[in-house]
Amino acid sequence: MLRIWTPVFLVAMTCLTNSSTHAQDIDNRLIPFQGLNAQGYEREWNTQAQVATNYSKLATGTLHVDSKASLTEYIVTYGTQREVIQETDISPFGKAYGVLGAEEAANLRVEILAAEGIEAKVTQNIVPTITLYVLTDQFVVQAIDAETGATRWATQVGTRNWPTSSLGVSDDYVCLTNGMSLFCLDSKTGNILWKRKMDRTAGGGPLVGPNYVYVPKVNGSLEVFSLRDAKRPSGQLFAFGRAMQTPLLTSKNNVVWVSDRKALFVAPRGGDVERFKYRVNFDRPISKNVCIGENGTLIIGTDDGAIHCFDEGRGALIWKQFIPNPLRETPIAIDNDVFLISLGPSLTVLALDTGIEKWSCDDVSRIVSVSGNQVMALDSVGRLIILDRESGRRESTIGQGGITFAISNLLTDRAYVGTRSGIIQCVRAMDLESPEMHIALDLKPNIPRTDPSEEVKPRPAGPKPTEPSDPFGGKPDDDPFGTKPDDDPFGT
Numbered sequence: 001m002l003r004i005w006t007p008v009f010l011v012a013m014t015c016l017t018n019s020s021t022h023a024q025d026i027d028n029r030l031i032p033f034q035g036l037n038a039q040g041y042e043r044e045w046n047t048q049a050q051v052a053t054n055y056s057k058l059a060t061g062t063l064h065v066d067s068k069a070s071l072t073e074y075i076v077t078y079g080t081q082r083e084v085i086q087e088t089d090i091s092p093f094g095k096a097y098g099v100l101g102a103e104e105a106a107n108l109r110v111e112i113l114a115a116e117g118i119e120a121k122v123t124q125n126i127v128p129t130i131t132l133y134v135l136t137d138q139f140v141v142q143a144i145d146a147e148t149g150a151t152r153w154a155t156q157v158g159t160r161n162w163p164t165s166s167l168g169v170s171d172d173y174v175c176l177t178n179g180m181s182l183f184c185l186d187s188k189t190g191n192i193l194w195k196r197k198m199d200r201t202a203g204g205g206p207l208v209g210p211n212y213v214y215v216p217k218v219n220g221s222l223e224v225f226s227l228r229d230a231k232r233p234s235g236q237l238f239a240f241g242r243a244m245q246t247p248l249l250t251s252k253n254n255v256v257w258v259s260d261r262k263a264l265f266v267a268p269r270g271g272d273v274e275r276f277k278y279r280v281n282f283d284r285p286i287s288k289n290v291c292i293g294e295n296g297t298l299i300i301g302t303d304d305g306a307i308h309c310f311d312e313g314r315g316a317l318i319w320k321q322f323i324p325n326p327l328r329e330t331p332i333a334i335d336n337d338v339f340l341i342s343l344g345p346s347l348t349v350l351a352l353d354t355g356i357e358k359w360s361c362d363d364v365s366r367i368v369s370v371s372g373n374q375v376m377a378l379d380s381v382g383r384l385i386i387l388d389r390e391s392g393r394r395e396s397t398i399g400q401g402g403i404t405f406a407i408s409n410l411l412t413d414r415a416y417v418g419t420r421s422g423i424i425q426c427v428r429a430m431d432l433e434s435p436e437m438h439i440a441l442d443l444k445p446n447i448p449r450t451d452p453s454e455e456v457k458p459r460p461a462g463p464k465p466t467e468p469s470d471p472f473g474g475k476p477d478d479d480p481f482g483t484k485p486d487d488d489p490f491g492t
Contacts, residue, residue: 035398044426045149051422061134064169069129072445074106078120126443153190166205177202194230207247216243220259245289291331301327319355359392371413
């Protein structure tokens with residue numbers, strides 16, 4: 001659902017209409033079809049973000065994989081052919097199949113093929129809901145279906161010409177700061193749920209956790225807000241220096257952030273106010289944000305080109321490696337590879353477990369995605385380049401340049417590139433119709449417990465529960481604002 005909040009949107013839509021031909025010209029110049037197809041890739045979709053091209057530009061973007069919402073599809077394979085039937089497809093009766101209906105349709109298709117003497121098989125695939133969130137410099141937040149390019153919603157937030165942050169997202173919420181205000185939006189609808197005043201200016205973008213949002217401040221601390229109770233006073237995780245980067249949430253339930261006072265801080269998620277587990281002090285300034293490895297490690301670089309890898313639990317140094325120049329971008333860890341973009345620009349790849357250099361490559365300014373044994377990146381003039389993941393050998397250069405907007409995708413194999421004027425393209429490998437995930441998800445098909453056509457009979461009343469069902473009731477473990485300090489950043 002699209003809601004028009006300000007005249008900015010009226011101007012934007014007029015500009016979009018007038019720029020459609022121009023968008024197609026730039027579209028073909030950025031990534032030609034022929035170059036993509038020759039390397040086994042294709043453009044999955046192309047869209048124009050809702051940007052008023054005469055005075056507005058894309059500012060930032062982030063990708064989010066929903067841990068709960070998913071789409072179930074059944075793939076019928078025979079010979080070299082593949083037919084995909086999804087739960088949202090419309091049946092011959094004019095209604096969506098649903099999970100059970102899609103499965104029945106796929107099995108029926110196998111029976112039909114068997115009657116024709118063709119052997120086929122059915123496989124189930126569960127695709128998570130993946131959303132690309134983009135933000136313009138005029139504070140329009142837009143949610144785009146990352147697999148189709150369709151706009152889910154767009155919302156005008158905040159006041160023009162006030163400093164704003166990058167986006168913090170979760171399954172349920174989208175947060176950003178504008179001036180001295182923190183905004184929280186519903187991730188499914190784009191509705192503004194609440195707006196809170198901060199005690200100081202934000203230094204970086206917010207981190208959105210399951211229950212709280214953490215905002216880094218220019219005084220080095222994190223201000224902590226409840227996502228579900230907009231009236232509850234904020235808490236503080238105090239540190240020192242200026243926190244100018246977005247905090248990160250680790251798999252071990254720690255919040256990690258850095259300050260410009262050569263320090264890394266680690267605090268328990270939802271831990272006591274005014275407390276952190278430990279800090280790591282460095283001899284040199286930290287050049288970029290910390291990176292989290294999947295093996296419980298923290299990777300961080302300093303301005304002398306030193307790359308440090310720490311154990312998240314204890315803060316102990318695991319290895320230290322030097323690269324020729326300081327980091328230009330935040331490190332990226334995928335599987336056992338650490339991708340380091342340094343000034344030059346150049347790319348160095350280290351082994352996550354040992355820190356040993358695997359290979360390096362010059363004229364690489366940004367990692368875009370990793371697909372199978374290939375790395376998609378940008379060179380210094382904005383051309384899409386493809387590198388062999390094992391050796392770093394440049395296999396192809398696609399396009400004439402001009403890509404000025406790109407998402408460093410750590411979650412899937414898809415590449416999202418475009419221009420600041422709002423053109424966004426999604427590129428994928430031809431043989432990967434469903435996204436290849438770099439993260440572990442426990443997804444299950446959304447099968448209803450009963451047939452919707454059947455009458456649901458009420459169950460007989462059971463015994464009265466002995467524990468309160470209210471999450472803010474008398475059971476401390478169920479209450480994020482209860483008596484257990486480790487669960488409440490606003491506790492005692």
